[in-house]
Amino acid sequence: MQTSTDTAVERRVFHLNGLELSVTLAGEGRPLLLLHGFPELAFSWRKVMPKLAAAGYHVIAPDQRGYGRTTGWSADYDGDLAAFRLPNLVRDALGLVAAFGYTHVDAVIGHDFGSSVAAWCALIRPDVFRTVVMMSAPFSGPPSLPFNTANEPAKPATDDPVHRELAALPRPRKHYQWYYSTRPANDDMHRAPQGVHDFLRAYYHHKSADWKDNTPYPLHSWSAGELAKLPTYYVMDLAKDMAATVAEEMPSREAIAANTWLPDRELAYYSAEYQRTGFQGGLQWYRCGTSGAFTAELQTWSGRSIDQPSAFISGKQDWGTYQRPGVFEAMQTKACTKMIGCHLVDGAGHWVQQEQPDEVSRLLLQFLARAAQ
Template identity: 50%
Template sequence: MQTNESAQNLLPNAYAPGILPKGIRSRFVQVNGLRMHVLEAGYETPARSCVLLLHGFPELAYSWRHNMLHLAAQGFHVIAPDQRGFGRTTGWQDGYDVDLQPFGIINLVTDMVVLVNTLGHRRVQAVIGHDTGVQVAAMAALIRPDIFRSLILLSAPFPGVPGFALGVEGLPVAAQDDPIHEKLAALKRPRKHYQLYYTTAEAGPDLSTPPQGIHAFLRASFHYKSADWEGNKPFALKSWTAEELAQMPTYYIMDQDKGMAATVAPFMPDKDNICACTWLTEQELQVFSTEYTRTGFQGGLNWFRCGMNGLNAREMTLYAGRKIDVPTLFLAGCSDWCPYQLPNALEKMSQQVFSDFRGCSFIEGAGHWLQQEQPEKTNALLIRFLAQS
């Protein structure tokens, strides 16, 4: 089985000058069998408290470019890695037919524990996760509260670890076996959940070799889930039923006969909208498209497979019933459907999952990519929480 290093024949370098804002550096650290690519700000001054930023999908450490210097200006050593399976981090097995255990939640948390330790920190003032990075951040705070002293979740609620409801074999029921998938397929307009689609062998080639090209695919994907697409007017769903879920946009509840490349293609913004997109310029998008053209998307898709096939649920069973005790804040964009994917997830999160929950804040003018779409508003909320935690 090849690693993504051997498949590329050479190791990627750090970012070239001019890609990152001045004051953010790009380098590599040996972490848990990986050559991990890390962005840092505030590294010039020793003995600073650490803030760890964890990106989602399909993102990179680069997604935090608008936030790192502002946090560093508050006196923090700010660390943003390309996580396992992403970007310029290498050493992970690439492909669909690989051992998924290294992509399981416990090993992803281990990556972060080793990373901050290697960089000289015994504790992290705050771990901040966005999208799929939320689960890693939350589980890090749950498992090692002695290291990760506070938690900020962006976009995706954390509904807590699975309970002790087990299947006939005494194992947690895999999300891919939920009857909801058959019910979505049986709708008059047949549908499928995007996370189930991401577990299929077809998803990797669909995303990695889309007919429109990766750059256009990513532009449409970012636009479709942002506040720039006027159709993003989310609301709370009443129940976990096919009819309720089908009210969400097709980037979450896809048409049964379409892949993701075809799903987002009709939402490609025109040239005027692209030129007006100051939060993700063509030059900035080129960083993402260059990386994913080189690596493909399967590394990130393997995270979803671990979430759907029961691997993560089995690993988290050890912590069933345990609350997260560190101070926690939730932020999301007002135009983001992500907080509503799981009906009642926000209510459960605020009432049952955390013992020191500091509330939810929703940011106007932001969709799913709030730290990129509205960095000033996001930074202000992050800094205020860090000053109080």
């Protein structure tokens, strides 16, 4: 991972938990673990890693299971999803910490789906993950166990009616996470008519602060009428795939040439990797969630909260903060009991550490200093 924004960055491969885990490193000192989201890579931390390293940290950023140069995972749609469930992703992170000879890290920092992994790391092993920063995807806590059912059995789980309601709207819609769980989703993006590079350009643009219609606000409920207010990268037109959805928002050549947070030479790193691997590895994570197959396991931690110092950082222009109604508020009032920072960074959409790396680095270092007091 070498670009003009990098200093003292190297890549190493570790054999753990069935993987050959590709890890990007910077600096020396107290350890930090950085976990990327979808569709990203360790490369998404390229602008903050040197700043954290310069402040005296050993920064560790893997290509997570299903992504990039990490191997040992299967992209078979019909394969076993269990390897991609959240506790096993926590096991990957735990093994990486141990591989370096650390008993703990000062912070686990996750973005997008990596934010969920970071939150579960903190919840399951607070002794190892001493603090946590969640970025762009708030955490509402573990799912609840059926309660007070001794005399009245719990009602069986049913399909969420919101998907039928979305499809029945005058403008029929579908939720992107359930689309990502379908068999065609990988081919739709990997074999996008515009090519992987232009697909990713439009996707990153559509979810960034550069797309001027990203003006998020809280939604009132998990209902079709409310969810339909989300941009099409979250609640898609029913008949369109993701490649067609974002193609409608492809920036102009002039806008691409003027882009400083993701110039074409850096986008080319992502597009080359995803052209090589496809997207299915990351899509397996979504399938674990939408299938409901692993909810019972996650209920093992029902009622637990994140009690070590925590923080949340997102872009002010990021709909991800509000895409699940009530979660942003539940994170601050219930799921995290010692949240010492909650920041919405102006001038950033979903890719906050890429769009506004200086401010994100400042907030991370401020959090680490406060948590150490």
